[in-house]
Each structure stands twice: as C-alpha cells, then as structure tokens.
Amino acid sequence: MGFSIKTREKENIAVIELQGELDMDVSPDFRDKLLLVCTKNNKEVIVDFSRVSFMDSSGVATLVEGLKWSKKEGKLFILKNVGANVINSLSLTKLETVFNIIPQVHKSECFH
Numbered sequence: 001m002g003f004s005i006k007t008r009e010k011e012n013i014a015v016i017e018l019q020g021e022l023d024m025d026v027s028p029d030f031r032d033k034l035l036l037v038c039t040k041n042n043k044e045v046i047v048d049f050s051r052v053s054f055m056d057s058s059g060v061a062t063l064v065e066g067l068k069w070s071k072k073e074g075k076l077f078i079l080k081n082v083g084a085n086v087i088n089s090l091s092l093t094k095l096e097t098v099f100n101i102i103p104q105v106h107k108s109e110c111f112h
Contacts, residue, residue: 005033012043019051022059031062038069038077045070050081055089063090067099078102 003020014037022030037045045066049055063079070077079086080102090096 007033014042015046015048017048021054022052023056024058027058027062034066038066044076046078046080048080049086052086055086060089060093
C-alpha cells in the first residue's frame with residue numbers, strides 16, 4: 001500500500017489527511033507538509049489518522065516536531081481519528097498524554 005498526504009485549509013483550520021503506513025520512508029514528506037502547515041496563518045492544525053494502518057518511531061518523532069512548531073506559533077495541534085495502532089506507537093514512548101487526541105469514533109457508536 002502506498003502512502004498519501006492531503007492537506008486542506010478552511011476558516012483558519014488546516015487538516016492533514018494521511019493514508020497508509022507512516023514509517024521512515026515517508027516521514028520526511030509528512031514532516032515537510034507539517035512544517036508548511038504549522039508556519040501558515042492557521043489557528044489549528046489537525047492530523048487525521050482515520051486511514052493510517054501503522055506508525056513507527058519516525059512518525060512519532062515527526063508528530064513531536066509538529067507539536068513543538070504549533071506551540072511556538074500559538075496554534076492548537078490535534079490528532080484526530082487515532083486508531084489502536086497509532087495509540088500503541090504513542091504509548092510505547094509515553095506520549096499518548098502529551099497530544100490532544102480525538103479518538104476514533106466507530107459508526108455503530110454514533111447510534112447509541
């Protein structure tokens with residue numbers, strides 16, 4: 001499976017949508033997009049993990065950089081639709097409590 005990064009901006013909110021496996025081969029591309037978004041005139045940066053099946057330590061390191069850049073610029077940095085695989089990667093480094101994480105909502109939960 002390939003990896004893709006899509007960005008969109010609306011009303012001072014930047015959303016980065018990731019798809020595939022976030023590993024050391026694609027982390028530099030993610031880092032470049034993240035830096036670009038974090039230095040623009042947005043109030044929030046949201047990274048959407050709904051289509052990420054795996055993340056290694058290089059992805060975690062890139063997220064830490066994004067968090068630092070966002071804090072420096074006074075922006076909110078949010079991880080959205082974070083699944084178990086990504087949470088596990090963050091938990092291994094004890095970073096799951098450092099990030100503002102919106103958990104993944106399953107469709108079946110919406111009807112309860």
